[in-house]
Amino acid sequence: xxxxxxxxxxxxxxxxxxxxxxxxxxxxxxxxxxxxxxxxxxxxxxxxxxxxxxxxxxxxxxxxxxxxxxxxxxxxxxxxxxxxxxxxxxxxxxxxxxxxxxxxxxxxxxxxxxxxxxxxxxxxxxxxx
Amino acid sequence: xxxxxxxxxxxxxxxxxxxxxxxxxxxxxxxxxxxxxxxxxxxxxxxxxxxxxxxxxxxxxxxxxxxxxxxxxxxxxxxxxxxxxxxxxxxxxxxxxxxxxxxxxxxxxxxxxxxxxxxxxxxxxxxxxxxxxxxxxxxxxxxxxxxxxxxxxxxxxxxxxxxxxxxxxxxxxxxxxxxxxxxxxxxxxxx
Numbered sequence: 001x002x003x004x005x006x007x008x009x010x011x012x013x014x015x016x017x018x019x020x021x022x023x024x025x026x027x028x029x030x031x032x033x034x035x036x037x038x039x040x041x042x043x044x045x046x047x048x049x050x051x052x053x054x055x056x057x058x059x060x061x062x063x064x065x066x067x068x069x070x071x072x073x074x075x076x077x078x079x080x081x082x083x084x085x086x087x088x089x090x091x092x093x094x095x096x097x098x099x100x101x102x103x104x105x106x107x108x109x110x111x112x113x114x115x116x117x118x119x120x121x122x123x124x125x126x127x128x129x
Numbered sequence: 130x131x132x133x134x135x136x137x138x139x140x141x142x143x144x145x146x147x148x149x150x151x152x153x154x155x156x157x158x159x160x161x162x163x164x165x166x167x168x169x170x171x172x173x174x175x176x177x178x179x180x181x182x183x184x185x186x187x188x189x190x191x192x193x194x195x196x197x198x199x200x201x202x203x204x205x206x207x208x209x210x211x212x213x214x215x216x217x218x219x220x221x222x223x224x225x226x227x228x229x230x231x232x233x234x235x236x237x238x239x240x241x242x243x244x245x246x247x248x249x250x251x252x253x254x255x256x257x258x259x260x261x262x263x264x265x266x267x268x269x270x271x272x273x274x275x276x277x278x279x280x281x282x283x284x285x286x287x288x289x290x291x292x293x294x295x296x297x298x299x300x301x302x303x304x305x306x307x308x309x310x311x312x313x314x315x316x317x318x319x320x
Contacts, residue, residue: 003138003139007138007142010142010143010146011145011146011149014146014149014150014153017149017150017153018149018150018152018153021156022156025157025160028160029160029304032164032167035171036307036308039307039308039309039310040308040310042310042311043289043309043311043312044310046312047287047312050285050312050313050314051272051273051274053314054272054284054314055272055273073289073310074289075264075266075289075291075308075310076204076205076206076263076264076291078291
């Protein structure tokens with residue numbers, strides 16, 4: 001009887017070790033895949049920030065507030081679509097959001113993807129009057 | 130009889146436990162090696178693209194002309210990209226990026242042709258980058274974000290790349306590509 005219990009214990013410990021290792025490996029791969037998505041999201045967000053910067057006058061930046069759009073990261077035959085959300089707000093000289101009108105606006109563009117619950121990246125750029 | 134059975138079961142149990150531990154250890158080693166290689170490949174890609182980011186922002190910097198040529202093949206890859214910039218001493222310098230074919234490698238999803246990224250200054254080889262690029266493209270965009278073939282209408286440069294990192298038996302590896310992209314706004318394209 002004691003031998004049986006010892007054998008059972010040994011197998012249980014080995015199984016737990018194997019399970020922990022598998023969980024750790026899966027988590028590690030998930031992290032690597034997420035980092036790939038973040039790099040791709042980074043590319044589409046930065047492009048959108050540049051397009052806003054290039055094509056929008058300072059007074060019209062509010063038009064982008066709340067805007068949502070689909071943008072694809074395409075390279076060769078590969079393509080992944082991200083949803084971009086734009087947020088525009090006044091900030092004071094220290095970059096702190098301000099309810100009152102100031103001389104600076106912060107445009108923040110975030111990217112989300114259906115596989116992930118939280119935004120993958122957010123980039124902000126300050127615009128001065 | 131019971132002593133024989135006890136010994137037999139002890140051998141079986143210890144064998145099973147040993148096998149489980151060995152396979153776990155082997156799997157952990159393989160995963161660690163694969164992740165390390167993926168990390169090194171990503172660092173190698175980032176090193177190349179850091180340089181590209183810095184240089185492409187200088188397109189047309191201090192020179193009369195900016196982009197000279199952008200040639201794309203049927204797969205959408207940029208095989209030649211030439212532009213003017215100033216060198217460290219302030220002299221005009223024609224920089225050219227080209228791709229040359231390397232070996233092919235087989236992954237789970239088929240054979241992949243790899244390319245070497247080359248860089249030339251005034252026609253003389255000067256640096257380069259990864260030799261395991263699966264895809265590399267530079268696209269010129271107008272200020273509204275639409276693609277253009279006109280160097281005079283270009284305001285943004287969109288760069289996209291895929292770097293592969295073959296390792297061991299492809300059927301045993303899960304990750305073998307890293308993606309990268311950025312869109313740059315060289316201020317001298319707006320002059």
